[in-house]
Amino acid sequence: MSATVEKHVFQAEVNEVLSLVVNSLYSHREVFLRELISNAADAIDQLNFRALTEHALLGDDKELRIELVRDAKANTLTIRDNGIGMTRDELIGHLGTIARSGSKKLMQALTAEQKKDIALIGQFGVGFYSSFLVADSVTVVSRKAGSDETWVWESQAKGEFEIRSGDRRTRGTDVILHLKDDAKEYAQEWPVREVVHKYSDYVRWPIRMEVERGAGDDKKVEWQTLNQARALWTRPKSEVDDAQYREFYKSLSHDWQEPLAWTHFKVEGAHELTGLLFLPTKAPFDLVDRRKGGVRLFVKRVFIMDDAQEIVPEWLRFVRGVVDSEDLPLNVSREILQKDATTRFIRKQVVGKTLSLLEELAAEGETEREVDGEQTKVRRYEQFWAEFGRMLKEGVYHDLDARDRLAKLLRFRSSHDDGWHGLADYVSRMPADQKSIYYVAADSLPTAKASPHIEALKQRGYEVMLMTDSIDEWIVDALREYADKPLVSAAKGALDLPETDAQKQKKEAQQKELAPMLERVQKALEARVKTVRVTDRLTDSPACLVSDEAGMSARQERVLREAGHDVPLQKRILELNADHAVVKKLQAIADEAQFADWSALLYDQALLAEGSLPADPAAFSRRVAALMAGT
Ligand code: ADP
Numbered sequence: 001m002s003a004t005v006e007k008h009v010f011q012a013e014v015n016e017v018l019s020l021v022v023n024s025l026y027s028h029r030e031v032f033l034r035e036l037i038s039n040a041a042d043a044i045d046q047l048n049f050r051a052l053t054e055h056a057l058l059g060d061d062k063e064l065r066i067e068l069v070r071d072a073k074a075n076t077l078t079i080r081d082n083g084i085g086m087t088r089d090e091l092i093g094h095l096g097t098i099a100r101s102g103s104k105k106l107m108q109a110l111t112a113e114q115k116k117d118i119a120l121i122g123q124f125g126v127g128f129y130s131s132f133l134v135a136d137s138v139t140v141v142s143r144k145a146g147s148d149e150t151w152v153w154e155s156q157a158k159g160e161f162e163i164r165s166g167d168r169r170t171r172g173t174d175v176i177l178h179l180k181d182d183a184k185e186y187a188q189e190w191p192v193r194e195v196v197h198k199y200s201d202y203v204r205w206p207i208r209m210e211v212e213r214g215a216g217d218d219k220k221v222e223w224q225t226l227n228q229a230r231a232l233w234t235r236p237k238s239e240v241d242d243a244q245y246r247e248f249y250k251s252l253s254h255d256w257q258e259p260l261a262w263t264h265f266k267v268e269g270a271h272e273l274t275g276l277l278f279l280p281t282k283a284p285f286d287l288v289d290r291r292k293g294g295v296r297l298f299v300k301r302v303f304i305m306d307d308a309q310e311i312v313p314e315w316l317r318f319v320r321g322v323v324d325s326e327d328l329p330l331n332v333s334r335e336i337l338q339k340d341a342t343t344r345f346i347r348k349q350v351v352g353k354t355l356s357l358l359e360e361l362a363a364e365g366e367t368e369r370e371v372d373g374e375q376t377k378v379r380r381y382e383q384f385w386a387e388f389g390r391m392l393k394e395g396v397y398h399d400l401d402a403r404d405r406l407a408k409l410l411r412f413r414s415s416h417d418d419g420w421h422g423l424a425d426y427v428s429r430m431p432a433d434q435k436s437i438y439y440v441a442a443d444s445l446p447t448a449k450a451s452p453h454i455e456a457l458k459q460r461g462y463e464v465m466l467m468t469d470s471i472d473e474w475i476v477d478a479l480r481e482y483a484d485k486p487l488v489s490a491a492k493g494a495l496d497l498p499e500t501d502a503q504k505q506k507k508e509a510q511q512k513e514l515a516p517m518l519e520r521v522q523k524a525l526e527a528r529v530k531t532v533r534v535t536d537r538l539t540d541s542p543a544c545l546v547s548d549e550a551g552m553s554a555r556q557e558r559v560l561r562e563a564g565h566d567v568p569l570q571k572r573i574l575e576l577n578a579d580h581a582v583v584k585k586l587q588a589i590a591d592e593a594q595f596a597d598w599s600a601l602l603y604d605q606a607l608l609a610e611g612s613l614p615a616d617p618a619a620f621s622r623r624v625a626a627l628m629a630g631t
Pocket residue numbers: 035039040043081083084085086094095124125126127128129173254
């Protein structure tokens with residue numbers, strides 16, 4: 001075979017990641033070993049899976065294992081596996097680019113300060129590139145299972161890598177690290193042993209290393225297995241400590257941060273199943289667009305597939321972990337999974353266990369946790385909600401079976417105080433005469449809080465949920481009620497506030513007395529409003545706009561329009577505050593042109609107060625200027 005050496009340049013994002021890794025002062029640089037061992041274990045998993053149907057792939061090399069080979073003289077540490085291996089093209093593709101979509105966008109979005117945080121770039125799947133935390137040169141020698149070609153990849157992380165053909169007698173991959181001067185300890189037995197123990201003890205394949213024992217003539221070299229080589233999830237909970245769960249999560253998810261929480265469960269009976277599911281602390285950058293889930297499927301300890309979307313509903317795509325089924329056939333494919341009744345059972349378990357974990361977190365008080373490098377007291381559920389609340393809302397919308405449990409897990413801001421509140425909290429605070437749960441939606445919290453629509457509610461001492469997420473109103477529409485209390489928008493329909501006979505009579509009298517004026521306003525604003533009526537929502541503002549009970553709110557319309565939908569303009573109802581000085585003045589205006597101007601002003605002002613823009617801002621400011629000038 002020719003000894004030609006091809007030079008390739010790294011994709012730009014890889015260069016950025018590499019320069020971060022090479023220059024980083026990351027204090028836990030020993031994690032490189034976790035990342036490389038995790039890649040090796042994945043490669044063996046893949047081979048093991050393929051060998052189920054292609055027995056010949058195993059050949060004579062049946063004992064699947066990872067070997068760590070130290071050479072103190074040459075200053076190298078090799079991570080060797082007899083897994084699936086890589087072809088020439090795979091070496092170039094996998095170790096020269098970052099495949100994850102969106103990584104480019106994220107890299108550009110990160111500030112210089114954020115880029116110093118190597119934990120953040122862990123999200124890119126820097127896995128393999130973390131070799132350069134300890135090595136100044138890395139050689140990868142690989143032979144794909146079933147192929148007789150060996151290829152070598154080599155790089156000093158200086159913008160390019162080399163590819164040449166090589167020599168390796170059996171399938172698998174060697175990652176040879178030429179250790180930096182200050183990382184020579186990784187060619188020694190004890191530092192390597194310690195790191196494996198700390199980060200990779202749970203790895204399901206044996207990790208073996210040659211060690212010297214005895215002294216003088218008794219000195220002998222023997223292979224030892226450094227780990228327990230039993231899949232972590234198959235061990236009883238009592239035998240796994242928190243640190244092991246955390247490390248397992250990190251290697252599984254390639255997230256360099258601690259998980260927020262996890263649930264480890266076994267289901268016995270008609271179907272048997274073991275699962276270990278994690279909630280990340282931070283959402284990955286591509287969570288919203290990404291449709292992939294992060295749960296790996298195993299059948300009787302054999303790895304079957306990554307991202308088994310069939311067993312995890314889309315709205316739970318932030319969950320990471322493994323599910324190991326005793327019932328599915330080993331040759332299960334995506335097509336079989338889609339049809340198999342066991343899949344539905346597994347999916348139900350995944351949803352149920354995750355919801356139980358979330359319910360536990362929601363019921364938990366403050367705990368001591370590290371946030372951005374500092375110990376602080378936090379409520380884990382609030383941390384979770386801030387990162388993943390949106391996904392649960394998707395669940396309310398799409399998953400009828402989970403809706404009731406999810407409704408209890410929803411959190412909103414409220415007029416009660418600045419914290420997050422669940423609907424159950426709200427209901428527990430409702431005064432006896434209050435029949436409905438009230439909410440108002442706006443683009444920002446200050447706009448929601450100052451919304452004219454909630455003035456009368458606040459005056460009565462009714463709490464109002466403040467909804468600022470663009471999908472909130474759809475979620476509420478899907479829910480309709482909570483604990484038999486209807487969810488009522490402060491900006492739609494009639495509020496049906498309990499009123500005394502005196503109040504009722506006063507309103508009726510006002511409506512009657514003001515009828516001619518209401519009609520004049522209606523005429524002046526004919527193109528824009530459906531009707532004009534006396535309000536019971538306002539105390540301080542002169543006017544507000546409301547939608548029909550069954551109609552869309554102005555904000556919903558706007559959100560749809562911004563998303564590119566063609567939504568016809570809906571005429572709304574203009575409500576006037578009969579007790580307001582402006583309305584009283586309006587009544588006294590005889591000049592029709594002036595009356596029309598004032599009506600238009602009232603209307604535009606109502607738009608502004610709810611956070612919408614007047615259709616003709618220039619006309620609005622002209623009218624205000626004229627008013628100020630007294631002309
Ligand atoms: P990730 O593991 O998150 O995909 P890495 O940068 O660690 O990112 O690895 C990139 C890819 O290179 C892997 O997805 C895998 O396809 C391939 N790879 C890495 N190490 C090995 C190995 N030891 N054997 C086979 N393929 C490997």
